[in-house]
Amino acid sequence: xxxKYEYQFQxxxxxxxxxxxxxxxxxREQCNIFLPPGSIxxxxxxxxxxxxxxxxxxxxxxxxxxxxxxPLNSTVIPLLKKSLSLTLHHFHPLAGNLSAPPPPAEPVxxxxxxxxxxxxxxxxxxxxxNLSGYHARNVVQLNSLxxxxxIPSMARDPHVTVVLPLLAIQVTFFRDFGYSIGVAAQQVAxxxxxxxxxxxxxxxxxxxxxxxxxxxGFKFSPWFDRSVxxxxxxxxxxxxxxxxxxxxxxxxxxxxxxxxSVQATFxxxxxxxxxxxxxILAKCEMINEDPPLHLSPYVSVCSFVWTCILKVEETQTxxxxxxxxxxxxxxxxxxxxxxxxxxxxxCIAFGRCGAxxxxxLGADGVVFAAKSIGNEIKRLxxxxxxxxxxxxxxxxxxxxxxxxxxxxDSYGIDFGWGKVDKVDxxxxxxxGRVHVISLCGSRDSKxxxxxxxxxxxxxxxxxxxVFNTGLMELER
Numbered sequence: 001x002x003x004k005y006e007y008q009f010q011x012x013x014x015x016x017x018x019x020x021x022x023x024x025x026x027x028r029e030q031c032n033i034f035l036p037p038g039s040i041x042x043x044x045x046x047x048x049x050x051x052x053x054x055x056x057x058x059x060x061x062x063x064x065x066x067x068x069x070x071p072l073n074s075t076v077i078p079l080l081k082k083s084l085s086l087t088l089h090h091f092h093p094l095a096g097n098l099s100a101p102p103p104p105a106e107p108v109x110x111x112x113x114x115x116x117x118x119x120x121x122x123x124x125x126x127x128x129x130n131l132s133g134y135h136a137r138n139v140v141q142l143n144s145l146x147x148x149x150x151i152p153s154m155a156r157d158p159h160v161t162v163v164l165p166l167l168a169i170q171v172t173f174f175r176d177f178g179y180s181i182g183v184a185a186q187q188v189a190x191x192x193x194x195x196x197x198x199x200x201x202x203x204x205x206x207x208x209x210x211x212x213x214x215x216x217g218f219k220f221s222p223w224f225d226r227s228v229x230x231x232x233x234x235x236x237x238x239x240x241x242x243x244x245x246x247x248x249x250x251x252x253x254x255x256x257x258x259x260x261s262v263q264a265t266f267x268x269x270x271x272x273x274x275x276x277x278x279x280i281l282a283k284c285e286m287i288n289e290d291p292p293l294h295l296s297p298y299v300s301v302c303s304f305v306w307t308c309i310l311k312v313e314e315t316q317t318x319x320x321x322x323x324x325x326x327x328x329x330x331x332x333x334x335x336x337x338x339x340x341x342x343x344x345x346x347c348i349a350f351g352r353c354g355a356x357x358x359x360x361l362g363a364d365g366v367v368f369a370a371k372s373i374g375n376e377i378k379r380l381x382x383x384x385x386x387x388x389x390x391x392x393x394x395x396x397x398x399x400x401x402x403x404x405x406x407x408x409d410s411y412g413i414d415f416g417w418g419k420v421d422k423v424d425x426x427x428x429x430x431x432g433r434v435h436v437i438s439l440c441g442s443r444d445s446k447x448x449x450x451x452x453x454x455x456x457x458x459x460x461x462x463x464x465x466v467f468n469t470g471l472m473e474l475e476r
Contacts, residue, residue: 025124025172032116033084033169034095041092044107048188049229050062051331052346053239054392056107056189056401057246060149061195062184064142064424065410066132069177070417074210076179076199077121079140080171080415083206088117091222092197093344096168098244099163102455103244105204106153107165109189120147120170128178136262136460141427145172146182154247166190169230178421191346196408197222203415211414222344223368229347230337235388242392263454266467268301270447274298275474276366284366292367294375299377301449302327302402302438303369309358309435310401310453310472312462324354325373326395327402333386349384350391351376352398403427404452411443 009105035041070076088095096111124145131137131145147168155162166189170182185195208214268276278299284291292299306325331347332339339347353376359368379386395401403425411422425438435454442448455463 016188021125023123023124023130023138023141024127027120029121031081031119031121033081033119034114034116035089035092036085037093039089039346041089041111041113043113044093044096044109044111044224045289046093046224046345047226048107048109048236049226049345050231050235050239050388051229051348052235052349053243054104054168055346056152056243057392058187060184061150061187061190061192062143062146062182062426063195063410064415064422064426065181065183065420065424066128067179067181067415068418068421069128069179072415075170076417079206079209081119083209083415084117084119084169084202086205087198087202089199089258091344093224094185094189094198096166098152098164098166098188099161100152100164102158103204104156107188110163116163118147118168120168122170122172124172124174126174127176128174128421129176131174132178132180132424134265134267134422136264136457139261139263139426139454140259142263142424145180146170146426147184149184149186152186152188154244160190180263187346189345191348192326192405192408193332193347194222194344196410197342198454199413203413207414221342223340223342224344226345228337228339228343229335233385233388235385238389239392260456261454262457262460263355263426263452264460264464265422265424266453266464267442267445268295268304268449268451269442269445272471272474273300273447273449275296275471276304279474280367280370283364287364287367288372289364289367289473292370293378294374295370296374296377297447297449298368298406298439299373302437303371303408304365305437305453305467306369306373306400307365308361308463308466309437309453310357310365311466312459321357323357323360323399324352324397325369325400325402326350326352326398328372328405329377329380329384330405331384334380336384349380349388350395351380352394398434400435400437401427403436404440406439406441406449409441411441422445423450425444427454 093109093111095117096109097117098107099110100107131141147170149168150164152164166186168184171179173179210437277295281291328348329351330347332341353372355368355372359365411420413420423440425440427436438452440450442450453463
């Protein structure tokens with residue numbers, strides 16, 4: 001027996017004090033986008049690699065793109081649909097499903113003829129600036145602009161195979177005719193690099209249609225061959241066992257976690273990042289500490305934000321404990337085997353670094369944060385799979401998780417009506433004690449980084465003060 005999950009979009013309503021009319025999103029259309037008629041694509045079955053398996057424990061990767069209003073005479077929806085269909089011809093596994101059969105069989109990504117992705121067209125009753133921009137915005141309202149995907153799981157019935165969609169998209173139009181594109185993708189099928197390649201191909205096809213240009217083809221073809229990922233330590237078997245053991249663990253509702261939370265974006269310019277770096281080096285010299293082994297812009301930003309978050313949390317009782325930050329580390333160049341840059345799937349490793357709360361909360365906290373993060377990156381450079389069998393269990397102890405990479409140029413996406421105005425990466429992480437910080441390359445500041453932070457509204461005000469005060473102190 002096969003059980004296929006079909007999720008219907010549900011509008012989320014709330015009554016923000018700044019709006020006279022309760023915010024709501026109304027679904028205009030729900031449809032499925034198939035490959036173009038006449039596409040000759042054979043059935044595909046992609047086995048999961050050990051790099052995919054850990055993502056079975058996590059909800060979908062979610063990104064929101066806000067765009068300015070297109071010309072009034074444009075046929076936005078038909079062009080988005082047609083270009084999406086054309087793009088799926090090349091990325092057809094994303095139209096497929098994750099098949100989770102009963103043990104001992106393994107989960108697998110399967111595409112068969114007639115598979116499709118769900119597309120939702122909706123309308124919001126506010127102007128786009130209410131939910132785009134860098135100010136604090138209600139997380140529940142942002143989530144209403146995203147499609148929903150189920151969390152990977154197995155059926156309780158030992159004879160049932162669970163089939164889960166890999167990708168869903170929602171296009172929402174606002175009162176002032178601006179629009180957003182919300183994307184949810186199972187991380188087990190595509191990491192941020194793969195999803196970025198898919199989205200840029202979709203945008204390129206759509207822009208060609210808008211401009212009546214002949215599409216010259218993709219710059220690359222997705223690489224589906226999983227044999228390029230070797231598993232010398234049999235990590236896949238170990239990770240599958242851990243996943244199956246955790247399937248029935250209790251889950252926390254993200255709606256409960258985010259009910260009173262807001263998301264805001266903070267910009268660090270290249271000058272800000274350099275000042276953070278110089279402050280770290282100066283403090284190291286003052287306290288006779290060796291400088292971090294690796295002090296990149298990424299390390300500088302993560303160190304600064306890590307200490308800012310801790311200052312607004314109730315961490316006094318945790319000063320004698322080790323606090324942990326986790327991040328994704330690219331595997332394409334670290335695995336020791338040749339993996340094409342167009343490899344389709346997840347190809348990232350996990351990094352975890354820790355320091356004592358009393359160190360991070362002290363006057364030189366940013367130094368200890370930078371040394372911890374930098375040392376972990378250098379360790380991953382030396383041997384990315386060293387200790388990999390502990391990836392899943394070690395992430396249980398995280399206090400902060402870094403999501404996204406500033407190396408991904410999300411602001412370069414243009415469907416033909418103008419580039420992205422704002423990008424928001426959202427987490428549907430279901431553990432309320434883990435702070436998820438998202439990073440993205442800056443729209444307006446060359447080599448700058450945008451930092452997305454989710455906190456309860458009262459704590460967001462405190463974080464903003466700590467963040468801005470920290471930047472002002474760097475200028476002294």
